[in-house]
Amino acid sequence: MVTTLHTQTNTTVRLARRPSGMPEDNDWSIADEPVERPDPGEVLVETLYVSVDPAMRAWVSGAQTYRAPVNPGDIMPAAAAGRVIESRDAALEVGDLVTGDLGVQRYAVRPARVLERITAPVDALPEHLGVLGIAGITAYIGLHDIGRLKPGDTLVVSGAAGAVGSAAGQIARAFGARVIGIAGGEEKCRYVVDDLGFDACLDHRDPELASALSAAAPKGIDVYFDNVGGDVLEAALDNLARGARIILCGAVSQYNSERMAGPSNYMELLIKRASMTGFVVFDHRDRFDQARAELSALLSRGELRADLHIRQGLHQFPTALRDLFTGTNRGKVLLKTTTNNADRAENGATR
Amino acid sequence: MVTTLHTQTNTTVRLARRPSGMPEDNDWSIADEPVERPDPGEVLVETLYVSVDPAMRAWVSGAQTYRAPVNPGDIMPAAAAGRVIESRDAALEVGDLVTGDLGVQRYAVRPARVLERITAPVDALPEHLGVLGIAGITAYIGLHDIGRLKPGDTLVVSGAAGAVGSAAGQIARAFGARVIGIAGGEEKCRYVVDDLGFDACLDHRDPELASALSAAAPKGIDVYFDNVGGDVLEAALDNLARGARIILCGAVSQYNSERMAGPSNYMELLIKRASMTGFVVFDHRDRFDQARAELSALLSRGELRADLHIRQGLHQFPTALRDLFTGTNRGKVLLKTTTNNADRAENGATR
Numbered sequence: 001m002v003t004t005l006h007t008q009t010n011t012t013v014r015l016a017r018r019p020s021g022m023p024e025d026n027d028w029s030i031a032d033e034p035v036e037r038p039d040p041g042e043v044l045v046e047t048l049y050v051s052v053d054p055a056m057r058a059w060v061s062g063a064q065t066y067r068a069p070v071n072p073g074d075i076m077p078a079a080a081a082g083r084v085i086e087s088r089d090a091a092l093e094v095g096d097l098v099t100g101d102l103g104v105q106r107y108a109v110r111p112a113r114v115l116e117r118i119t120a121p122v123d124a125l126p127e128h129l130g131v132l133g134i135a136g137i138t139a140y141i142g143l144h145d146i147g148r149l150k151p152g153d154t155l156v157v158s159g160a161a162g163a164v165g166s167a168a169g170q171i172a173r174a175f176g177a178r179v180i181g182i183a184g185g186e187e188k189c190r191y192v193v194d195d196l197g198f199d200a201c202l203d204h205r206d207p208e209l210a211s212a213l214s215a216a217a218p219k220g221i222d223v224y225f226d227n228v229g230g231d232v233l234e235a236a237l238d239n240l241a242r243g244a245r246i247i248l249c250g251a252v253s254q255y256n257s258e259r260m261a262g263p264s265n266y267m268e269l270l271i272k273r274a275s276m277t278g279f280v281v282f283d284h285r286d287r288f289d290q291a292r293a294e295l296s297a298l299l300s301r302g303e304l305r306a307d308l309h310i311r312q313g314l315h316q317f318p319t320a321l322r323d324l325f326t327g328t329n330r331g332k333v334l335l336k337t338t339t340n341n342a343d344r345a346e347n348g349a350t351r
Numbered sequence: 352m353v354t355t356l357h358t359q360t361n362t363t364v365r366l367a368r369r370p371s372g373m374p375e376d377n378d379w380s381i382a383d384e385p386v387e388r389p390d391p392g393e394v395l396v397e398t399l400y401v402s403v404d405p406a407m408r409a410w411v412s413g414a415q416t417y418r419a420p421v422n423p424g425d426i427m428p429a430a431a432a433g434r435v436i437e438s439r440d441a442a443l444e445v446g447d448l449v450t451g452d453l454g455v456q457r458y459a460v461r462p463a464r465v466l467e468r469i470t471a472p473v474d475a476l477p478e479h480l481g482v483l484g485i486a487g488i489t490a491y492i493g494l495h496d497i498g499r500l501k502p503g504d505t506l507v508v509s510g511a512a513g514a515v516g517s518a519a520g521q522i523a524r525a526f527g528a529r530v531i532g533i534a535g536g537e538e539k540c541r542y543v544v545d546d547l548g549f550d551a552c553l554d555h556r557d558p559e560l561a562s563a564l565s566a567a568a569p570k571g572i573d574v575y576f577d578n579v580g581g582d583v584l585e586a587a588l589d590n591l592a593r594g595a596r597i598i599l600c601g602a603v604s605q606y607n608s609e610r611m612a613g614p615s616n617y618m619e620l621l622i623k624r625a626s627m628t629g630f631v632v633f634d635h636r637d638r639f640d641q642a643r644a645e646l647s648a649l650l651s652r653g654e655l656r657a658d659l660h661i662r663q664g665l666h667q668f669p670t671a672l673r674d675l676f677t678g679t680n681r682g683k684v685l686l687k688t689t690t691n692n693a694d695r696a697e698n699g700a701t702r
Contacts, residue, residue, distance in 0.1 A: 064622060065622055066621065066622050066624075229618070234613075248617075248618070248620050248621045249621070250621075251618055251621075254618075259615055260615050260616065260617075260618060261613070261615060262585075262612070262613030262614040262615040262616070262617050263613040263614075263617065264610055264611050264612060264613040265611065265613070266599075266611075266613050266614065266617070266627070267580070267599070267602055267605075267611060267629070268629075269599050269627060269628065269629035270417065270599045270600070270601075270602075270629030270630065270631065271415060271416055271417050271629065271631075272629065273417075273629055273630055273631055273634060274628070274629055275626050275627065275628040275629070276617070276620060276626065276627045276628075277620065277625070277626040277627075278618070278619075278620035278621030278622065278623065278624055278625055278626070279621065279624055280621065280622075280624055283624060
């Protein structure tokens, strides 16, 4: 089935050079290119929302990560959501909404089999890139499958105002854990406690963070969900309970560094008979349906708040990526590929 | 039941001050003191062999470890084996051989219930402090319960010529794993391969250790049994297979440092979906009997060689402890409390 393509121009965001430290605008090249045509088995998708994630910084570093490095000249990969506008596969029809790795671009040609059809109105697409997408599922699987969280446990979550951290803390609280967030600055900490409902939140800039954690978690940390690494990881290691589990999900504090700092007190893992386990959510696809069902239930009961930090237009990609590292965002960072007047007023604001 | 005590003098080794860096002779005070008498429920034990272990360096540092810190003035704790010479408890008779924390001293009074009776001839006591004692059991439980070793796995063991490392590699090889040791220097590596039967051994002093590991374990490391920490841990992290398990047993390379170095590449745990788990063997007492039975079977089949590095006399304690950190020992380091002419010639030699 073929529909009329209203534009012949694709806007692409390609890596121009490997960033050094904080990514700059000039590390990317944004260009207009011809739209590709789908081959049999493929579909053409118009991208509507693009997920902007901390791991992107690692992908463009040239280092080995859990996926192939992104090289200069490549279109920047990204989880995204869009609408099928041309289909050469029976599994998808024109008009279907889908998510998948569409890249940071306006139009993407992809095999139908790598995309996931979303049966929700277009207004719900941002949630399907956030709390019902990889961020929320990562939080859910991290807590349950890797962290083996139990009701009554004390959970500490870093990056608590971010997409994964905010979901993790709320999921854990609804599950019966005591939840302490760690976030950047007083204002964000107020947001984490007042709006997200965490039991407490500590400022990662506090030079006495380890002591503050000890006061906030006097019986020790049973599960630590680490999104940031660095000093915060060390402070958490200093405060583990016997048998603690550390979920290694990210290291946002380190991604812009030339050489990562390792936790000098890692032998706390021995003293406390604790474990530190890395995971990549894509290994756990057999658990996605259950995760999404439980996240949807929490959302509908009002126990899960999923804020969005939306920037308008693909050209805002470098800015949106920096938002993750400058502590600007609360909740999920997204690019909306189209701009309109109503939205423009909110550009970069949390909705 | 009471027997005649042939001496009224106990020789004790007490911590005199906390060592700074490598422990010195003057960090300990060795004195003659009156022998204590047992109360009801207690026994008096004549110590015959004292186990000398790397963890002792951490106990005397004042840092929090898995046991209470040893303070200046305290008799140095130590696993040891001896003979009951006076009993005020029905569970033990004069002449019984026992192991337990007797401390670095000639005579110890202990509650009978904290000691373990050994039904073996006195000649076998060294094995009961080594391969059939905590070192061997630590290797066994670390590999099976923490590392979940499978036949066909590639195991890397650091401290491969030491008591725990040499046992771990041999147990794993008998279990069907491919075993690569890491030890200090060419001569030790030859010992690990030729005498202990490891498949390969790498020198931890090799500045290209990570590359050497990559060549020796081209499919990656499934299980890494870490006794040393530091650069060796980093080299192992750089070469993990997907789903690898790191058993955190010790950090001998770091115990004499003021501040431990953390593994800067710990995020390899995420990339490889791997885990790093600390354990303390005393949490697993319900597994000791099975471990000891399997270790005995390996010993009797000649599949487990358990070398001893014995020094004579309690006054040699500081030297024996340093042996662990200077790379002098092969196998289990022990003090024999009594000296005799035949033994003296072998002082410090591997038997």
